[in-house]
Amino acid sequence: MTxxxxxxxxxxxxxxxxxxxxxxxxxxVDRSKQKIVYQYLIDEKDLNREVERFRNAxxxxxxxxxxxxxxxxxxxxxxxxxxxxxxxxxxxxxxxEATTKTIVEEKINAEWALKKSVQxxxxxxxxxxxxxLRDRSNDxxxxxxxxxxxLAGKEQDSLSVINERVIxxxxxxxxxxxxxxxxxxxxxxxxxxxxxxxxxxxxxxALEIPAVVGLESATNVISDGCLLIVDGYKGEVIINPDVNIxxxxxxxxxxxxxxxxSILRLNYLPSETTDGHRVTLKANVEFFEEIAAAKDHGAEGxxxxxxxxxxxxxxxxxxxxxxxxxxxxxxxIILPETVTIRTLDLGGDKxxxxxxxxxxxxxxxxxxxxxxxxxxxxxxxxxxRAILRASAHGNVRILFPMxxxxxxxxxxxxxxxxxxxxxxxxxxxxxxxxxxxxxIEIPSAVTIADILAKHVDFFSIGTNDLIQYAxxxxxxxxxxxxxxxxxxxxxxxxxxxxxxxxxxxGIEVSLCGEMAGDPMCASILLGIGIDELSMNSGSIPLxxxxxxxxxxxxxxxxxxxxxxxxxxxxxxxxxxxxxxxFIPELxxxxxxxxxxxxxxxxxx
Amino acid sequence: xxxxxxxxxxxxxxxHARSSARIVELAGRYNSKLYFKKDGxxxxxxxxxxxxxxxxxxxxxxxxxxxxxxxxKDLLDELxxxxxxxxxxxx
Numbered sequence: 001m002t003x004x005x006x007x008x009x010x011x012x013x014x015x016x017x018x019x020x021x022x023x024x025x026x027x028x029v030d031r032s033k034q035k036i037v038y039q040y041l042i043d044e045k046d047l048n049r050e051v052e053r054f055r056n057a058x059x060x061x062x063x064x065x066x067x068x069x070x071x072x073x074x075x076x077x078x079x080x081x082x083x084x085x086x087x088x089x090x091x092x093x094x095x096x097e098a099t100t101k102t103i104v105e106e107k108i109n110a111e112w113a114l115k116k117s118v119q120x121x122x123x124x125x126x127x128x129x130x131x132x133l134r135d136r137s138n139d140x141x142x143x144x145x146x147x148x149x150x151l152a153g154k155e156q157d158s159l160s161v162i163n164e165r166v167i168x169x170x171x172x173x174x175x176x177x178x179x180x181x182x183x184x185x186x187x188x189x190x191x192x193x194x195x196x197x198x199x200x201x202x203x204x205x206a207l208e209i210p211a212v213v214g215l216e217s218a219t220n221v222i223s224d225g226c227l228l229i230v231d232g233y234k235g236e237v238i239i240n241p242d243v244n245i246x247x248x249x250x251x252x253x254x255x256x257x258x259x260x261x262s263i264l265r266l267n268y269l270p271s272e273t274t275d276g277h278r279v280t281l282k283a284n285v286e287f288f289e290e291i292a293a294a295k296d297h298g299a300e301g302x303x304x305x306x307x308x309x310x311x312x313x314x315x316x317x318x319x320x321x322x323x324x325x326x327x328x329x330x331x332x333i334i335l336p337e338t339v340t341i342r343t344l345d346l347g348g349d350k351x352x353x354x355x356x357x358x359x360x361x362x363x364x365x366x367x368x369x370x371x372x373x374x375x376x377x378x379x380x381x382x383x384x385r386a387i388l389r390a391s392a393h394g395n396v397r398i399l400f401p402m403x404x405x406x407x408x409x410x411x412x413x414x415x416x417x418x419x420x421x422x423x424x425x426x427x428x429x430x431x432x433x434x435x436x437x438x439x440i441e442i443p444s445a446v447t448i449a450d451i452l453a454k455h456v457d458f459f460s461i462g463t464n465d466l467i468q469y470a471x472x473x474x475x476x477x478x479x480x481x482x483x484x485x486x487x488x489x490x491x492x493x494x495x496x497x498x499x500x501x502x503x504x505x506g507i508e509v510s511l512c513g514e515m516a517g518d519p520m521c522a523s524i525l526l527g528i529g530i531d532e533l534s535m536n537s538g539s540i541p542l543x544x545x546x547x548x549x550x551x552x553x554x555x556x557x558x559x560x561x562x563x564x565x566x567x568x569x570x571x572x573x574x575x576x577x578x579x580x581x582f583i584p585e586l587x588x589x590x591x592x593x594x595x596x597x598x599x600x601x602x603x604x
Numbered sequence: 605x606x607x608x609x610x611x612x613x614x615x616x617x618x619x620h621a622r623s624s625a626r627i628v629e630l631a632g633r634y635n636s637k638l639y640f641k642k643d644g645x646x647x648x649x650x651x652x653x654x655x656x657x658x659x660x661x662x663x664x665x666x667x668x669x670x671x672x673x674x675x676x677k678d679l680l681d682e683l684x685x686x687x688x689x690x691x692x693x694x695x
Contacts, residue, residue: 085621088628088653095654124658136621136657199621316664 008240012215014190016235017201020210021253022187023246027166028224029159029173037148039112042103050103054110057150062090064146068176071160073183075207082139082175082199089143094121111151118144135195142174162186167228171219178203188230190237192218212237267298271544277552279526281544282340283537284512288326291333294537298544301337303534304399304460304512305330307383308346317379323386331394338395340437340460340510340534341387343380345369345401364468369402374411384419391431399460403438406451413455441465441513446494453505460534461498463513467491486515487568487575496528496563503529510534520575522546527559546579605636606672609680615690618662621653623691628653630686636673638683642666 042050069083089095095117102113118140125137159168160180168181168189178200181189186209194200194213204211210232222228222239229238229249233256238245271281282303283294294302310318310326330339346368373380387398398416403409416436423430440446441462453459463486468475470491473484485491495511502509510532515521517539525533526547533543558578565571613619619627631638631651638650640659643666648655650669661667671679 081622081625084629085625085653088625092652092654093649094652121654128658128660130660130662132620133657133660139621140654 008242009245010221010239012218012221012237012239014212014215014218014235014237015195016232017194017213018188018204018207018209018211018232020188020208020232021249021256022167022210022228022230022232023241023249023253024165024167024187024228026169026222026224026226026228027162027164028219028222029162029168029170037111037115038109040109042107042109044107047104047107050110051100053151054099054103054114057110057147058090058096060150061143061146062087064150065090065143065176068179072179073207076179076203079175079199079203082203083179086139086143086174086176089140090147095140095143111148114144114147114151131195138172138194139175139199142172142176145172146174146176167230169218169222169228173200175199175203178207181207181209183207183209188232190215190218190228190230192216267296267541269298269544269548271298271300271547273526273547273550273552273555275551275553277526279530279547280510280532281540281547282337282510282532282534283540284534285330285537288329288333290537291330294540297537297540299337299537299540301395302330302334302339303510303532305339305341307342307344311344311346317382320382320386323383324389327387327390327396328393331390331396335394338397340397340399341390342399342401342439342460343370343383343387344373346372364465364474370400370408370412371402374408374415377415380415381419384416385423388419388423388430388434389428391434392429396431397435397437397458399437399439401439401462402442402465403440403452404442404444406448406455409438409452409455439465440498441469443470443494446498449498449501450504453501453507456507458508458510459498459502461495461509461511461513461530463491463495463511463515466494466513470494485568486518486521487571489563489566489568489571492524492528492562492571495525495530499528499530508532517543519543519546520572520579523550523555523558523575523578524562526550526552527555527557527562605674605676606670607676607680608668608670609684611667611669611684611687613661613663613665613667613687615687615693616663617693618665619656619659621657623693624653624656626686626691627656627683630682631679634671634673634675634679634682636671636676636679638679639670639672641668641670 065083065086069080072080098117098120099110099113102108102116103110106113121140122137125134125140128134159177160182162168163182163185165185165187167187170177170189171192172194173189173191178189188210189204190212191200192215201211201213210230212230212232212235215237218237226240229241229245231237231249241249270278272278280300281298282301283290283297283299284304284306285291285294285302286306286309291302307323310323327341367375387396390396400409400412403412420430435457437458437460438445438452438456439462440449440459443466445452446466449459467473467484467486467488471483471485471488473480475481475484499509508531511525511530512534515525516533517535519542522543523546535543562571562574565574615623617623628651639647640650640656641647642659642661645659647670648659650656659667669680669683673679
């Protein structure tokens, strides 16, 4: 496709699977682009020979994969089982026996018979609901592709011979291929097919080389040797970029490098304004494994520990001990800091698979979170017992989601009291002074925040739901999603009303929605007087940087001005201009906003 | 000789690539043939990694393992241990 040699700035969108930005020359690798396989009939007397030819190809393939496995680089050793899996697929009756049988019974060539086996396997896999398991058909394709090559008697052009600084472009790379890449030389790779959970993606992350998969047509539109930019954060590939784009990405590249090292420099500094006002920055955490990264990014505790995962990952409600072990582990590792555990917030889009509730017209307004727990007190109590028991091992706070009225909170407290009495009578240890808080995420709770504040130890404002409920916007609905607006004056007023009520009652207030990690919102929230911001840990360094560069006094003055503005657009414009004053590099917000949930993500 | 044993998947990840591989590897060390049956599904070949994967067994799933052959009891005992040890998954 020589036309493309001149066409500039062609952008392809794929799936980002391994972060980083690279600019380099493309090397097209003829890898497993479905070659046309022909069907032909085999004479009765030649059938044995055809079966033999197939068996030989299996044997050669086996030797090749085993050799790759033996030569695996050190950092990939933990993924060696992927190649073991491929060896087993070779031996699998659905591949070897089924194909041999087809050759003999239908008197057709080995290639066609193998293709039939693979199609049959693919069909079975395509019906599996689980995305991970479904993606495993990719492993079968990888193996089949290698067998086909060996049937054709083609030399496997090993990727290990590529010794230039290039970006590999392939239709598909098998884990075996990836393992052979000379990572000291190869900059990264992009492929037409593949998904987020493909084994090749896992290997790319282990090798720490940028990779984008699922580009669909990369091998059709990219010609060998042309210049490429691969953005492993956004999943973007730009073919033949012009000078301006190249320099923009070079800047972005430098920015990320600088950003990475600035995390290390910043994380021990306090998050304090220039006039000495402290705002505690904490991390939102879902998995135990995230805690190390949270600490690295300078989190001063876990402001929101989501507990849904244990309920979602298996078909059964987890038992109390399993929950207890999980919470205890988290409480211990975060010591001396605090972890705020939010009770089950299921419902809406993530209903328990084994708890088949009737299909709801408006799941966001339906049986979810605390409403579900109050309806299923046994499930609720088991979780409360687990949290309370864990509180004996660290600094634990309990947070109840979706509270819409005072009576509801009284009902919750009654159940909590029963659980505490039960533990007391059984002499089970727990923290009797455990702090109890509620999420403020329903407009009715904002309106009566003054009443609620007198009865709880802290508030946590959940802006994602609050904005959705206050503006009546379903963020998942593409027709109205654009109206979801954190800078809406109503949203800012609601946050302020909540914080004022907390102030009057002398309780702490934190904010744990996406707004907490949005650099644009930092000065507003500082002006309003939030004590604690909890966000994805990747956002902490930048928010800290902003807090460290402004004064509380300025932020309060700005807020007074913002409170007089009447539209979201005005507010946004004002903040943007303001922010540039303090942090000039924020000017181009796009360069600052890598996407996704990787550890480098800054905004949300 | 034939033996049947009920097995429960208790490891966090359920039966994924790595655990399937361990099952096939174990079954390969015995002469008996191994089969798995999950409610509502056809019985599948326990020596086939692909068949096991397509059975789709997340944590909490119960399956019947059936082994046919002289060492079928030993095979099922070992297999049951493997399930209990959560296929050697960490944690």
